Amino acid sequence: MPGKLTALTLMAVLWTATSLAAEPADAPAKAAGGAADTTPSIFSFAGFGTVGVVHSSESQADFANNFQANGAGYTRNWSASVDSLLAGQVTADFSKRLSGVVQVLVQQRYDGGYRPQVEWANLRYEITPDFSVRVGRTALPVFMENDSRRVGYANPWVRPPAEVYRLEPVSSSDGVDVSYRMPIGNAINTIQVSAGRTDTKFHGGSNIPDGVSHARQLVAFFDTIERGFLIVHFSYLHARLTVDAVKPLFDAYRQFGPQGIAIADRYEMHNRGADFLGAGASYDPGKWFVMGEWGHFESHSFTGAANGWYASAGYRVGKVTPYATIASVRPAGNTSDPGLDVSSLPPDLAAQAGALNAGLNAALGAAVSQRTIAVGARWDFRRNMDAKLQIDRGHIGAGSPGLLTNLQPGFQRGGAVSLVSATVDFVF
Template structure:
């Protein structure tokens, strides 16, 4: 499902025809020249500046944003390029391959396969896909990395950054149906995902399953999604190994906070109302990982107005933990001096992990300039405020970082499709 944000619906439809697999392959066209190939791409040339010199601003946990403590201006936060090839073999069979290159945690720009699947249309309304498929989470879940298709420089980090996984390997089924003049697309999916964050850190999502429904009635689009998975993230393993050395009390903390084969879930609900000259959109979601990654709610609300080829906009986003983010940890009153000192370090390490469960809000203002067909220049100013000891969505946090202080982030991006 798509969200119309360009100056005209026709231009947006043309862009998404190249960028969105569901839009590109769900049409009724089937001429005598099959198979038919389509090749396109998208990209963002971005730069970001943060006035915080004790932490780095990033768009999500899988991208090494380095605006702030590492460097005054960073091109790594938002810059990326992607290409997509699709082939319609006949009226029923088609395939899509999408490759994206963006900043990774090891500071590289290695191309990665984002989508790679085969699609079979059982009927004009029912389709099945097998392979690497976009997760249908959030309004922009299908095209979140194609910056041209969203009004802002980046999707709001409090919500979209909380779920950096954008695709999974598996199967899905999509069914299009109607109730009166209201259109629906219901999608169910099963799969798994395996990401390498570093030589010693991995993310594994097993038994990943979910359901999504998108409803369109005129200018209004609603999307509701739910996803669940057995999740493992083997970060901070020395911390949990150290806690285990403190007997039952340490084991209890490990069971509570270690993320090892824990049942996690995400639920989200979003809307977009776009009659043409203006738009309003918003989403809310909840993530519960039953671990140090936390149980938190996040959301945003954004409005914008189109005047010729300019679109000024406002956005407010926030993240709030539904759990304690500061705990006592181990009781060290009966420990020896050496074990007490080691335990104090473990308690501090655990609370440092919990401080990363974002308690944060952002107020942003920006403008989009559609300077040429398929090219958009955006400028955005964000005032980001982590609260109550939280480090928010920032990474590379230094000892001098102070929560509760507003942080100014200035961004510029040139988005394009081809």
Template sequence: MQQHPSGRLLFFPLFAFAMLLGGGARAQDDAAGKSGRPGWAISGFGTIGVAHASERNADYTASVLKVDGAGATRNWSPNVDSRLGAQIDARLGRHWSAVLQVVSEQGLDNSYRPRIEWANVKYQATPDLALRLGRIALPMFLAADYRKVGYAYPWVRPPVETYNSLPFTSSDGVDASWRWSAGPVRNASQLFYGRDKVSPAGDLNAYGRGIVGFSNTSDWGALSLRANLVRTEATTDIGAALFQAFEAAGPAGAAIARRYRIDHKRAIVGSIGMDYDPGRWFLMAEASRTHTESLLGATRSLYASAGLRLGSLTPYLIASRVRATSATRDDGLPTRGLPPALAGQVAGLNDALNVLLATIAQQDTAAAGLRWDLATNTALKLQYDRVTPRDGSRGTLINLTPAFRSGQTAHVASVALDFVY
């Protein structure tokens, strides 16, 4: 598949522009900070990565919003992990500030067209209470606030079994954050409300309406605990033509369409995670549950990761899994007694429905990697993953060929250079 020309044209000028202005912006902001005047700063981050997958009948990818990956499309792919981001932080006064973050990475339109991840204004009402208005990162999972910043976490990428669950990563709305203490435990609680629209390619859209949720992070020395609960009403165009065909088949078909169509359907994501990091080593674990009353189904995921810091080197291990807790197959409409031609059409509808249900991820991954902090604000990472879709599912793989078989292990090797500036 050919790379969209606008992707290359937009990715590298964004990088050059941010690098050119970054140093001067920091100097201005430092001077403004010392004098108390309003000021601004430009910073950025990026990942230059390449991944190889042994699977020849599907693509390994790190996001549901990418058009391809490593495997069937190409043996070695830069699209799995490569991205570039730039951020502007502005102080507007004693209590007011603003942030704008733009990220360029491959999307479903096969371009690297930049997307605004954050764009909000904050009012610091008290030292412990802050209010924000605008586009805000959804606080789902431990690494939610920095999941695009590869340098901020030890791995090449966060475990896909957990972080690949929903396409919504931000919300256009409001939130309130309150910092408080209970004895030696420092807490940060967040309430938020908003909506999101993702338009990854052509006429394909995904809407999250009435996004509401709560997040709390508790820090006690080297231990950090985070709990999140997010609810939204999801609507997408996925399967629209198929469900129209089911509706045309009569009341039984209409009932199937109502059950699985992703149209104003409730979606809930809850997670709890822990990060214990005394300095020389770390241990992270997170469990999550996703429930949707639609084709997206319901899943439970879990991962655990541990690493040891040996000077500039950090070897680490990851074990993760995701399982469906809802039906991944449906008998569909009965074909018995139908004329042969009509029976074939109905069977085709049933097969198409089950192909979509097989996209509910069920997968195990075991990974080992090494991070090398080779220079200030720069880290080189190597990672090997054994990825095994289970129980007839394609797992998190995409672009399947007819020869794909669930249960076969894909071996994925990744190299990534992460940096911040």
């Protein structure tokens, strides 16, 4: 709720500022170059979108993007509701230094609906061209393409490798960020520091009910070094996370005395410090590209810890860019727990404790373990549009559901899954 309020407040601020800025002669900002042809509007509109279908070979579970309610496999053989989306963005240049941006995005959400969501809404003030402050909802560049992961046209793949891009649940922040850029020799170094909070509604899938993930006291540090065709990126994020959807499980554990309390304290995600550390690099001299990223997430709770990485390369042949990616994610913590010792309990309590242990182990066992090889091609078939075809072959770790959701009773953990995806991306 506070997240929604913040976004609404921001939009109100934007519109107020707009109506104030509209009357005075604020236009000369642009006329610095001389020849004033026409006075440009302070508003500009742009948008992007994707129309895509994906097929999964696993009929007893769904492949969907993070937080989505359904996808390809179980719900639909071919799903158009995983990758398809539409977004519009209004940018307002109130003055040479003050600008605002609101981006609204429509795609399938955690509840299976398509209610538009405010992706970003922030005011940006340039203290100097290299030193800026933003207030509002902003993207957190925890991964190299995180800010633009939904802009299919801006990316080489159908979607960024989920093994890495799903490591970290927090991808935006309602708060403040400061960005400072400076040349160091022939390189350009950009430091960004963010502080804020965010709420993310998610689809629980089979093991956890739907809920909200609250991130509080979020602080993040990012460093990007660019030199010629080379980009190197580092990120660190810390937040206190709360997921109340599983609270009843731990409340019940606490009824079982010291042993139950110890289990609840260890695994409950309530105001629990979580850390993410990431590093990545890309090299793109035009004709070809290589890139890779690595990340480590540690939640100190039932969602555990994980390491993920990917490496990707592509070669451009005219308007077609074939590419290949290998990606892997492995849990870095325990994926099961003996739980309460049921042997010492009277039969009725033992049954309850057994059920709690099953619930806990279902949550721990949802840890993602998967290695995927993807091959595909992007075809820039006309101006501002591309078409992509991608085939993924994923090997799921033993006992893990991998990157799948909506697991059905017939679903076998481990094993392999294949995806075929076709998308058309556009910008306007």
